[in-house]
Amino acid sequence: EVQLVQSGAEVKKPGESLKISCKVSGYTFTSYWIGWVRQMPGKGLEWIGIIYPTDSDTRYNPSFQGQVTISTDKSISTAYLQWSSLKASDTAMYYCVRSVSADWCFDLWGRGTLVTVSS
């Protein structure tokens, strides 16, 4: 089955680091771009950035540049979204998504990883 399997919910304190994952199954990992979308509680969708696993070409939304890092590990068909120092405002659901290019829509979504940042 073609799917994006995301890691489980996380509860962290402000200032802590975090890396969440998105494992691809059912298709060739290097054939598609993988992106990340944020949804804050009760709010809409925001595009964070996207990466091409073949060469790690990465594009960020300027609003998120420097706040997060997107990466991949081709050996295990997994993409990552990481923070070095979380803030309470990072509390949100994070979805990984698949796209045929850096400038295309998202035809496949993971179920989401809920990140809660609270002291």
Next chain:
Amino acid sequence: EIVLTQSPGTLSLSPGERATLSCRASQSVTTNYLAWYQQKSGQAPRLLVYAASFRATGIPDRFSGSGSGTDFTLTISRLEPEDFAVYYCQQYGRSPSTFGQGTKVDIK
């Protein structure tokens, strides 16, 4: 960045009725690269329409997209019980890709 404004915020309709959702862009959307997604409560969004008017794989033909330039529409010809959800438009023709704030279709 391109701002997308969806209207109305909430649409209250009965099963069997026609739903018309609007998405207006602050600038022309390049090559009509405009998508629509459906998000049911507690679930991830699902792609319905891409490039303004092409239905995604497996999407019923009661869903149709239209429009060009700055004005786009998603029409659901006859609402089924499973169609009551929040709908988002997205432009992906100019980086950063942006989404509208959503239209909630609820049961009247």
